[in-house]
Amino acid sequence: MASTACFVIVSKNDIPIYDAEVGSAPKKEDQAYQHQFILHAALDVVQDLAWATSAMFLKSVDRFNDLVVSVYVTAGHTRFMLLHDSRSEDGIKSFFQEIFLNPLYLPGSRITSSHFNTKVRALARKYL
Amino acid sequence: FMRLAYLIGYGVEIEKSPVNSASLSMLSWPKPATWPSIPPDSSAEVMAKEKTILQAKAREKLFDIQRKPLPLEPSSLLREANRRRAFLSVGNLSELYDSVDGSGLGAHSKLSPNKSSSNLMTRTMSGPATSETSLPVDRPMRLSEIHVAAEHALKQTISDPDFMTSLSSPEEFESRYMELTKGAADNYHRSWWKRHGVVLDGEIAAIFFKHGNYDLAAKSYEKVCALYSAEGWEELLADVLPDLAECQKILKDEAGYLASCVKLLSLESSLFSSKERQAFQSEVVRLAHSEMRHPVPLDVSSLITFAGNPAPPLELCDGDPGTLSVAVWSGFPDDITLESLSLRLSAFSSADEGLKAIRSTDARVLVPGRNIITFDIPPQKPGSYVLGALTGQIGKLSFRSHGFSQDGPVDTDEFMSFEKPTRPVLKVRKPRALVDITPAVSSALLMNELQWIGLIVKPIDYSLKGGILHIDAGAELKIEESQMIEIESYRSDGEHSSPIDASKVLSRPTDTGRVEKVPIENGKIKLPDWASDVTTLVWFPVRAINDTVPKGTSPASPQKHSIVDGMRMIALKLEFGAFHNQIFERTIAVHFTNPFHVSTRVVDKCNDGTLLLQVILHSEVKATLHVKDVSLDLQAGFEHLGKGDGRPTSSLFPLVIAPSSKAGILFVIRLSGTKDLDELEQADSMLHIKYGISGDRATGAHSPVPVKPDDSEELLFKISLKLKRPVLDPCLAVGFLPFSTDCLRVGQLVNMKWRVERLKDLEEASLSDDEILYQVDANPQNWMVAGRKSGHISFSEAQGSRIEIAVTCVPLVSGYVHPPQLGLPDVGDANISCNPAGPHLVCVLPPTLSTSYCIPA
Numbered sequence: 001m002a003s004t005a006c007f008v009i010v011s012k013n014d015i016p017i018y019d020a021e022v023g024s025a026p027k028k029e030d031q032a033y034q035h036q037f038i039l040h041a042a043l044d045v046v047q048d049l050a051w052a053t054s055a056m057f058l059k060s061v062d063r064f065n066d067l068v069v070s071v072y073v074t075a076g077h078t079r080f081m082l083l084h085d086s087r088s089e090d091g092i093k094s095f096f097q098e099i100f101l102n103p104l105y106l107p108g109s110r111i112t113s114s115h116f117n118t119k120v121r122a123l124a125r126k127y128l
Numbered sequence: 129f130m131r132l133a134y135l136i137g138y139g140v141e142i143e144k145s146p147v148n149s150a151s152l153s154m155l156s157w158p159k160p161a162t163w164p165s166i167p168p169d170s171s172a173e174v175m176a177k178e179k180t181i182l183q184a185k186a187r188e189k190l191f192d193i194q195r196k197p198l199p200l201e202p203s204s205l206l207r208e209a210n211r212r213r214a215f216l217s218v219g220n221l222s223e224l225y226d227s228v229d230g231s232g233l234g235a236h237s238k239l240s241p242n243k244s245s246s247n248l249m250t251r252t253m254s255g256p257a258t259s260e261t262s263l264p265v266d267r268p269m270r271l272s273e274i275h276v277a278a279e280h281a282l283k284q285t286i287s288d289p290d291f292m293t294s295l296s297s298p299e300e301f302e303s304r305y306m307e308l309t310k311g312a313a314d315n316y317h318r319s320w321w322k323r324h325g326v327v328l329d330g331e332i333a334a335i336f337f338k339h340g341n342y343d344l345a346a347k348s349y350e351k352v353c354a355l356y357s358a359e360g361w362e363e364l365l366a367d368v369l370p371d372l373a374e375c376q377k378i379l380k381d382e383a384g385y386l387a388s389c390v391k392l393l394s395l396e397s398s399l400f401s402s403k404e405r406q407a408f409q410s411e412v413v414r415l416a417h418s419e420m421r422h423p424v425p426l427d428v429s430s431l432i433t434f435a436g437n438p439a440p441p442l443e444l445c446d447g448d449p450g451t452l453s454v455a456v457w458s459g460f461p462d463d464i465t466l467e468s469l470s471l472r473l474s475a476f477s478s479a480d481e482g483l484k485a486i487r488s489t490d491a492r493v494l495v496p497g498r499n500i501i502t503f504d505i506p507p508q509k510p511g512s513y514v515l516g517a518l519t520g521q522i523g524k525l526s527f528r529s530h531g532f533s534q535d536g537p538v539d540t541d542e543f544m545s546f547e548k549p550t551r552p553v554l555k556v557r558k559p560r561a562l563v564d565i566t567p568a569v570s571s572a573l574l575m576n577e578l579q580w581i582g583l584i585v586k587p588i589d590y591s592l593k594g595g596i597l598h599i600d601a602g603a604e605l606k607i608e609e610s611q612m613i614e615i616e617s618y619r620s621d622g623e624h625s626s627p628i629d630a631s632k633v634l635s636r637p638t639d640t641g642r643v644e645k646v647p648i649e650n651g652k653i654k655l656p657d658w659a660s661d662v663t664t665l666v667w668f669p670v671r672a673i674n675d676t677v678p679k680g681t682s683p684a685s686p687q688k689h690s691i692v693d694g695m696r697m698i699a700l701k702l703e704f705g706a707f708h709n710q711i712f713e714r715t716i717a718v719h720f721t722n723p724f725h726v727s728t729r730v731v732d733k734c735n736d737g738t739l740l741l742q743v744i745l746h747s748e749v750k751a752t753l754h755v756k757d758v759s760l761d762l763q764a765g766f767e768h769l770g771k772g773d774g775r776p777t778s779s780l781f782p783l784v785i786a787p788s789s790k791a792g793i794l795f796v797i798r799l800s801g802t803k804d805l806d807e808l809e810q811a812d813s814m815l816h817i818k819y820g821i822s823g824d825r826a827t828g829a830h831s832p833v834p835v836k837p838d839d840s841e842e843l844l845f846k847i848s849l850k851l852k853r854p855v856l857d858p859c860l861a862v863g864f865l866p867f868s869t870d871c872l873r874v875g876q877l878v879n880m881k882w883r884v885e886r887l888k889d890l891e892e893a894s895l896s897d898d899e900i901l902y903q904v905d906a907n908p909q910n911w912m913v914a915g916r917k918s919g920h921i922s923f924s925e926a927q928g929s930r931i932e933i934a935v936t937c938v939p940l941v942s943g944y945v946h947p948p949q950l951g952l953p954d955v956g957d958a959n960i961s962c963n964p965a966g967p968h969l970v971c972v973l974p975p976t977l978s979t980s981y982c983i984p985a
Contacts, residue, residue, distance in 0.1 A: 065154035
């Protein structure tokens with residue numbers, strides 16, 4: 001389990017619709033800011049890469065010292081972004097795929113379902 | 129570059145923003161493994177650095193927003209630097225750190241170290257710390273010393289003079305930093321990594337701000353805020369927006385400042401403490417009540433949202449007012465007082481703005497959360513309306529909101545999607561019939577008598593409360609205002625309760641049998657409240673006036689009256705409606721008629737000149753007529769026989785005539801002698817009928833309304849009849865006497881006989897001579913007349929005298945032939961009565977077989 005991990009789902013019009021800290025380390029307020037900032041900035045990188053390749057899993061698109069941003073892009077151009085410290089990539093790929101299959105979603109809206117939240121955390125524990 | 133600058137001590141110049149924090153806090157301290165020590169004679173520098181550290185204070189943020197400053201260090205520099213001091217072992221590190229931390233990092237808070245730490249220091253340190261030229265090897269470095277040591281070490285390692293210049297002073301550092309940041313930002317923008325670019329713009333803004341260049345700072349901050357706002361990263365926005373607000377406040381950009389405050393209030397409430405949110409609100413309120421230079425309407429669409437009632441839309445009839453209740457949510461942390469609040473509705477189908485705003489009542493307070501506001505809607509045009517914008521005023525500031533939301537818990541929150549609601553909230557119906565007034569009775573009423581006219585007043589899904597009915601009678605119709613109007617409830621299946629039948633009223637205690645008497649004034653009736661929603665029957669008494677005397681008919685003067693004579697018009701107007709602006713107008717036609725139509729004929733005429741006159745009374749009404757007495761005033765030229773009182777022959781009264789049927793009365797009269805032809809032409813007979821009527825006002829004609837208590841139920845009807853003297857005035861009768869033989873044969877002589885009789889004395893008759901010329905007309909082809917065809921006869925002048933005329937004829941052809949006719953050429957046809965009349969055709973048999981008579985073909 002990664003000690004630091006922040007998971008954000010960004011819709012196709014660049015609006016974050018879900019975010020969660022799924023790391024096992026205790027949450028620090030300032031770190032949350034940093035994570036938000038890093039992921040936001042990483043969107044620039046993603047938008048370049050997403051059009052360049054047809055693959056869904058973009059692996060690590062950005063490095064920020066020892067934090068890595070991995071991104072999974074869906075067909076509807078929704079981005080799953082995970083900020084984590086260096087870890088195995090397979091686990092992350094499976095994590096993304098499981099999340100992708102979760103049906104509790106209305107396009108364009110924020111995800112507020114607690115059920116989804118629980119599921120995400122469970123999957124994080126499982127794969128990361 | 130920034131890391132190195134930090135080491136030197138320029139960290140105070142570096143803005144503790146997320147970008148700097150993210151970069152620096154994860155960037156580990158550079159080598160060496162052993163921290164350089166401070167050079168000798170550096171106490172002045174150390175002092176200077178101390179001063180800088182002491183003077184550094186956190187930039188106070190607007191609204192007193194307290195946030196834990198973001199770190200720029202991956203780990204404490206003080207610890208790290210001291211850790212790399214080789215001589216210090218791990219064991220005594222921790223206790224040293226505790227004490228040193230107290231004095232080092234907390235230097236600017238001016239706390240005096242506690243006794244134990246000072247004791248510790250005296251134990252481990254050889255003397256006071258400040259004025260040493262060389263550091264004892266076992267004392268940890270203070271922060272200022274660390275900075276000085278790093279600076280010196282760098283001076284020795286950096287070879288590039290430009291680079292060294294930029295690290296030589298805070299100002300140099302800042303200008304180089306600015307240059308690099310600008311360059312990086314430009315490059316990012318050019319490569320379309322706009323987020324990276326905009327973030328660096330924010331850093332540049334911070335530097336502008338520090339130097340008081342608020343205008344440029346505001347511009348850059350705006351870019352950053354716009355990006356975060358558009359993409360919905362609220363946490364990041366919450367960090368930068370207060371800075372923008374501060375710039376706007378300093379620049380006195382009231383509109384921008386207000387917009388920023390509103391934006392701050394509309395962010396997620398977990399991002400700010402309630403005290404901070406209250407501070408935002410009080411700023412808005414303060415500005416709203418102050419004198420603003422250029423007041424601009426404020427858009428609060430994300431802060432004040434509204435939604436219509438989840439129930440079906442309010443339905444109003446055309447021209448009616450109503451009240452609409454709307455739920456308004458306030459996102460303000462505290463109650464806020466609004467000077468006014470108005471709602472704009474727009475018509476559903478058309479694209480125009482719709483109506484002018486509907487104001488609710490004045491000054492009100494919106495509590496945080498859900499408020500229900502009612503708006504009074506004035507009468508509107510027909511159509512379907514949806515919610516438009518909400519506008520209002522806080523103090524002197526006007527605001528508007530286009531934020532629609534669903535009533536109830538919001539499941540989805542589409543960030544900044546203000547779709548137009550499609551559900552109509554008000555429907556004003558097209559003008560439609562709200563009431564119907566029809567006459568209750570279609571058959572005719574009695575003319576010249578006071579009759580009830582009934583009107584069925586039926587509301588169609590609308591309350592007639594407060595309605596006033598105006599009745600305007602047309603020409604020759606008068607409403608009897610001294611009488612009360614009766615209003616009763618009406619049942620549409622045809623039955624209705626009769627007001628007279630008290631037993632029925634008692635058996636139905638509910639108001640189905642309800643009757644009320646109301647007065648009528650100047651043709652106006654006020655409808656009682658109970659009649660607002662039910663169909664009622666309104667009875668009011670009228671008298672139709674017809675002064676002309678009706679005329680009877682006879683075979684000589686046939687009927688030629690038209691139905692229009694009996695028709696009267698009544699104009700009705702009902703004023704009603706919640707706003708008293710609904711008007712219903714109708715003109716109804718009511719038929720009136722005389723109770724009888726009279727026709728006469730002469731049934732029989734006797735030889736003595738008496739005439740049997742039959743007077744036929746036709747009932748014109750749907751009621752039973754009771755004829756009590758009839759008398760006939762004869763015109764000149766006629767007189768009654770019998771009792772002479774003008775009454776009919778037999779006593780058959782009271783005579784009951786069923787509705788629409790007829791009865792006959794017989795009079796015996798005769799012609800009376802008068803030679804005045806003019807008088808004869810002008811005169812009319814008058815028939816007086818005393819009668820009564822029993823009818824139901826709901827069916828048709830009925831017994832007149834008693835105005836005075838002693839009004840009798842006996843009614844009088846007068847009708848004039850014109851009797852004409854008979855045209856025929858026979859004074860001679862010519863009669864044919866039967867043949868002597870039964871069969872007539874061709875060639876056989878036959879005697880034809882006529883008898884002429886005087887019916888009147890010669891003086892009475894209009895003949896002057898007592899000698900009468902006679903003539904026999906026969907077709908010479910068919911008959912041969914033997915004897916005189918014409919001649920004079922004279923006979924006695926007395927009535928009843930007779931004379932016979934005989935003529936012998938021979939039929940010439942067989943078959944049915946016209947017989948010869950006797951005529952009196954000098955006497956007018958009117959004066960001859962053929963009695964008995966002669967045969968029209970006679971049958972002539974062919975001759976007996978004989979060859980002696982041959983008639984040429």
